[in-house]
Amino acid sequence: MRLTKQTSYAIRILIHCANAGERYVKASDIASLDGITEYNVAKIVPLLVRGGFLATSRGRSGGLKLAKPASDINLGDVIRVTETTHVEAECVGGASLACSIKQVAPINLMLGEALEAFINVLEKHTLADLVQSRRPERPSRGKPTQKARTANAASANR
Secondary structure: OOOOHHHHHHHHHHHHHHHHOOOOEOHHHHHHHHOOOHHHHHHHHHHHHHOOOEEEEOOOOOEEEEOOOHHHOEHHHHHHHHOOOOOOOOOOOOOOOOOOOHHHOHHHHHHHHHHHHHHHHHOOOEHHHHHHHHOOOOOOOOOOOHHHHHHHHHHHOO
């Protein structure tokens, strides 16, 4: 299954807000830093607010922030808010014919089951899982990381 750009943008908006912590971030900053048009940010934010994922505040110091901790934002729930969670194949003969069995046609039952399985996998993960996987590796207490040691060794051999 391929997710829509709307879902991709929604997840990027949520990750941006999660990285900001308790700070409010401007929608225009999210748009410019994450490569999303301001129009798309403005279209997606109300969905995320209604879904209970984002909180907004008006005014000079206002903006967007997570409405709850990233660990409480389930990716399956985000998908349900931003994607069409109903898939249906047309009846044989095209859309112009009336089809009284469309809802119970075997292919539609299978597609519905597959979509539910897809969302069930995403329900095992939270926004925090995505945020942690995107954080850059940082040295602890001044010790270089393995990546830094490798880069230093490679430059020393030149």
